[in-house]
Amino acid sequence: xxxxxxxxxxxxxxxxxxxxxxxxxxxxxxxxxxxxxxxxxxxxxxxxxxxxxxxxxxxxxxxxxxxxxxxxxxxxxxxxxxxxxxxxxxxxxxxxxxxxxxxxxxxxxxxxxxxxxxxxxxxxxxxxxxxxxxxxxxxxxxxxxxxxxxxxxxxxxxxxxxxxxxxxxxxxxxxxxxxxxxxxxxxxxxxxxxxxxxxxxxxxxxxxxxxxxxxxxxxxxxxxxxxxxxxxxxxxxxxx
Numbered sequence: 410x411x412x413x414x415x416x417x418x419x420x421x422x423x424x425x426x427x428x429x430x431x432x433x434x435x436x437x438x439x440x441x442x443x444x445x446x447x448x449x450x451x452x453x454x455x456x457x458x459x460x461x462x463x464x465x466x467x468x469x470x471x472x473x474x475x476x477x478x479x480x481x482x483x484x485x486x487x488x489x490x491x492x493x494x495x496x497x498x499x500x501x502x503x504x505x506x507x508x509x510x511x512x513x514x515x516x517x518x519x520x521x522x523x524x525x526x527x528x529x530x531x532x533x534x535x536x537x538x539x540x541x542x543x544x545x546x547x548x549x550x551x552x553x554x555x556x557x558x559x560x561x562x563x564x565x566x567x568x569x570x571x572x573x574x575x576x577x578x579x580x581x582x583x584x585x586x587x588x589x590x591x592x593x594x595x596x597x598x599x600x601x602x603x604x605x606x607x608x609x610x611x612x613x614x615x616x617x618x619x620x621x622x623x624x625x626x627x628x629x630x631x632x633x634x635x636x637x638x639x640x641x642x643x644x645x646x647x648x649x
Contacts, residue, residue, distance in 0.1 A: 410511060415445050425456040427605050454526035461521045467485065467534045472511070476545055476561060479504055485548040489558035490598070492615030492636075497553050511542065559597070560636045563619065566595025575629050577602045578609045585619045608632055 419428040426438035428451060435442045442448040457465070479500070489495035515535070522531055552558055563570075573594050591614065592599050604609040605620075609629060612618040619634035 416451070419443075419445070420456060421450040422450070422452050422457070422462065433555060440518065449528065449531065455524075457521075457525055461525055464521045464528065465531055468514075468538045472538070473541075475507060476542055476612055479507060480545050480549045483553050484558055487530055487563055487615075488549070488552040489596075490614075492556050492559045492617075500553065501550075508542075511539075549594065556636055559613075559615070559617070561615070562596035563617075563634070566597050569595035570597070570599075570619060571621075571629070571643045573599070574609045574611055574619075575631075577611075578604075578621070578623065578629060 415428050415431065415434075417429050420426060421428060421436040421439060421441055421443070423441045424436065424439040428436065428443070431437060434444060444453070482503075483500050487493060487500055507567050519532060521527065522529060548567040573592075591601075595613075598613045598614045599611050601612045601613065607623060610618055611620075613636075617634070617636040620632040621629040622632040624630045
């Protein structure tokens with residue numbers, strides 16, 4: 410009864426044992442279970458070698474870990490803590506290597522499906538993973554190019570940046586030179602403190618900065634600020 414439901418050409422996916430005529434839905438050679446109602450649980454084509462079986466498997470945990478690691482590195486690095494063009498280019502090269510590896514895997518799967526006469530539905534096993542990769546790459550690239558996390562970190566760091574600028578303006582010049590060592594204030598790293606035409610300018614790592622202008626009541630008020638290196642020339646012109 411069970412043997413009649415098993416296709417004549419069915420073979421075990423793991424050991425290529427011919428499953429025709431057996432009495433239960435389990436390979437008697439290696440013990441792998443299968444379901445005749447699910448064609449992908451058995452091999453209906455040519456016998457598969459070890460490499461072919463490896464290529465036909467869905468994407469495992471490692472590619473997903475690599476994908477999310479690239480997203481985290483991009484957001485934490487060139488999009489936030491170290492917004493630098495060189496680091497962004499290196500990050501894009503890593504994405505390129507990851508895409509190349511995924512493309513090589515997909516190409517190998519196409520060849521195996523054709524050579525070993527496997528169901529073409531195997532070519533679509535990783536469609537969900539491919540969509541996730543495209544979305545992850547697009548979202549993280551937008552964040553790196555626009556530096557929105559860096560912008561948000563500046564906005565959230567104002568409670569630390571404003572007192573630091575006031576201290577540099579009111580206290581430090583009278584007793585000691587302006588600090589030149591990098592210091593973290595809030596969620597940004599201040600690379601240098603400078604005084605230009607009465608302004609207090611805090612320059613950040615990776616480009617951009619924030620300028621304060623003394624007001625008539627003896628306080629500092631926000632003058633201008635930027636968060637992207639591409640605006641560095643404009644920033645220098647505005648604060649010179």
